[in-house]
Amino acid sequence: MYAWIWRRLPGPLTVRLLVATLLAAGVVLFLFVVAFPWAEGSLPFLKVTVDQ
Amino acid sequence: MNLVRTLVRTVGELFVTAGVVLLLFCAYQLFWTNVQADQAQHRIADQLTRTWQRPGPEPTPAPGSTATPAPARVDFGKGFAFLRIPRLGKSFTVPVLEGVRTSDLARGVGHYPKTAAPGEVGNFSVAGHRATHGEPFRNLDRMRAGDSVVVETRTTWFTYVVDKTQIVLPSDVWVIDPVPGHPSTRPTRRLLTLTTCNPRWASTHRLIIFTHLSDARPKTEGSPPALLAKGR
Numbered sequence: 001m002y003a004w005i006w007r008r009l010p011g012p013l014t015v016r017l018l019v020a021t022l023l024a025a026g027v028v029l030f031l032f033v034v035a036f037p038w039a040e041g042s043l044p045f046l047k048v049t050v051d052q
Numbered sequence: 053m054n055l056v057r058t059l060v061r062t063v064g065e066l067f068v069t070a071g072v073v074l075l076l077f078c079a080y081q082l083f084w085t086n087v088q089a090d091q092a093q094h095r096i097a098d099q100l101t102r103t104w105q106r107p108g109p110e111p112t113p114a115p116g117s118t119a120t121p122a123p124a125r126v127d128f129g130k131g132f133a134f135l136r137i138p139r140l141g142k143s144f145t146v147p148v149l150e151g152v153r154t155s156d157l158a159r160g161v162g163h164y165p166k167t168a169a170p171g172e173v174g175n176f177s178v179a180g181h182r183a184t185h186g187e188p189f190r191n192l193d194r195m196r197a198g199d200s201v202v203v204e205t206r207t208t209w210f211t212y213v214v215d216k217t218q219i220v221l222p223s224d225v226w227v228i229d230p231v232p233g234h235p236s237t238r239p240t241r242r243l244l245t246l247t248t249c250n251p252r253w254a255s256t257h258r259l260i261i262f263t264h265l266s267d268a269r270p271k272t273e274g275s276p277p278a279l280l281a282k283g284r
Contacts, residue, residue, distance in 0.1 A: 001065045028076065036080045041154065043081070044255035048189070048248045049152045049164070049179040050225045 089186025092159035200278035212263035
């Protein structure tokens with residue numbers, strides 16, 4: 001999977017490294033901004049209220 | 053043969069990816085939510101302090117009187133007071149927001165809607181995180197009977213004194229009743245109740261701190277004795 005992505009990155013090694021880093025950063029940003037805030041809704045230790 | 057190899061490799065890569073994502077989630081929970089909560093609390097504190105510097109509608113109660121004017125209702129997600137708890141640290145200060153939604157609790161401690169306002173007759177009830185998201189109530193289990201909980205509003209310092217701490221079930225909504233445990237009784241006392249999860253990393257129970265108002269003084273008269281007490 002990762003080899004497949006790597007083969008499709010354009011340009012010389014430095015450009016590929018840069019693009020790969022940007023892709024990884026984008027994925028992490030998505031996780032922190034969208035996926036994790038959504039997923040934490042089911043965590044037990046975030047339930048601090050007495051249920052209404 | 054090649055197909056099997058590709059399949060096995062891809063599955064392996066997916067597992068490694070899942071592991072990395074889980075580690076990132078731990079970093080998010082244990083570190084990043086605290087960073088965000090800290091920033092949000094500072095933002096709200098600045099906002100609140102600025103708002104308080106402008107002339108407001110809330111009249112100052114007469115000196116020495118515990119009577120307070122009917123407080124204006126606050127919009128959800130808006131900060132309206134500070135909570136100071138000397139037992140949790142000399143500089144422990146956390147903004148109180150209206151509402152107990154996830155987004156409110158991520159930026160301070162949350163006031164249960166429909167419960168009393170600070171200093172009002174009834175039960176001013178507040179929830180806060182015990183772990184992650186700033187974890188304001190992390191050490192709430194250290195509270196003992198007689199400890200002070202100070203609420204700072206625009207005009208007034210309200211000093212509440214802890215009556216008792218209790219561990220209850222999440223379904224025990226009676227703890228935030230105007231008269232805890234007596235839903236149909238008309239309140240006559242001014243209470244403050246804090247709720248958080250217990251044990252710290254679980255949701256099986258809730259830790260409850262029951263307090264009652266012992267002093268209300270206009271801010272023009274200076275800090276309340278509870279905050280001036282010598283270090284523990």
